[in-house]
């Protein structure tokens with residue numbers, strides 16, 4: 001292995017002690033040459049994240065309020081870190097120019113990006129590393145995704161030898177100005193740097209020792225996953241697991257770079273490896289995740305199966321009304337569509353009337369407050385008994401299953417249950433597969 005790219009999140013950079021831990025981790029392995037940093041995060045629960053301070057500064061200027069107290073807070077945090085590390089990264093000068101630009105009405109994204117910018121300047125100085133500017137190296141599409149132009153621009157800017165540090169979270173947008181990714185977007189920058197530097201591994205350093213098999217707010221002692229594939233993780237994240245920025249998987253997946261989630265405060269813990277599919281672990285499930293906030297639209301019509309284009313018409317109406325759908329299990333004479341409740345207000349959108357008019361169903365109804373629970377794992381493919389274990393567990397926990405969906409890829413089994421049964425359902429499935 002030649003090169004490891006590592007990204008450190010906000011809690012890993014919250015103060016001087018954390019900066020020192022990061023430097024120690026980087027220096028421990030000479031292959032760790034490419035570093036991406038977030039803005040300093042919370043030092044304790046009530047502490048504001050630097051990015052939130054920056055966003056509030058922008059908001060205050062916009063509302064013609066005085067941003068001075070927040071600018072002072074920002075100055076103090078960065079100057080304290082620079083002083084504590086005994087380096088000269090020229091932060092006072094950067095902060096002066098920042099304040100001047102803010103008072104002249106600087107852009108929101110530029111302001112929001114300065115946390116990462118200052119953080120990377122300090123880290124580069126502290127490590128004696130080359131500073132790589134993300135602006136002009138990383139490019140974003142109008143939708144805030146990675147623009148392919150990045151691959152041409154960033155690679156040639158990286159030194160052949162030695163350490164280099166790049167700020168996360170931002171790059172250049174289509175209009176040539178600084179643009180940020182969505183919140184938590186430094187994970188994406190880390191993956192971008194890993195791909196551009198042709199890294200063999202992308203380490204994502206955070207404050208947990210890997211990803212857990214279930215939400216710890218529901219299963220308090222959920223076990224960490226040793227290994228999870230890109231696709232398993234995407235399914236879990238989509239189904240509510242709040243783990244790792246989903247868009248960060250793509251650049252690594254495209255270049256087959258495994259990702260390791262590791263803990264800055266417990267660097268010896270193995271963490272979780274996110275790997276290509278051919279390296280999937282041999283166990284029936286990778287994890288279980290779920291979220292509430294769905295509605296089921298149920299349509300019945302005798303001899304529906306003989307009618308061509310029925311499903312297309314229903315989905316067409318939803319499309320015209322700007323509603324996307326999650327699942328659509330159907331029977332001979334019935335079809336149901338599971339929809340995000342936020343997207344769909346049956347009383348306002350006129351969707352039901354439109355369906356009535358166009359499709360002339362026998363009955364149509366909407367049931368709200370559904371939760372979807374996804375049990376995910378490549379290991380369930382071609383393995384008998386996974387579904388029976390899952391449904392037995394739900395039955396024993398008295399959880400009624402409203403909808404069932406298993407994709408042909410056998411990567412996940414999704415069940416729709418009453419929102420009130422979400423935690424009970426996740427517990428039951430977790431216990432059936434992990435504790436037994």
Ligand code: ASP
Nearest residue numbers: 038051169183184185186
């Ligand atoms: N600092 C940014 C945020 O708070 C990006 C990141 O930390 O990944 O969202």
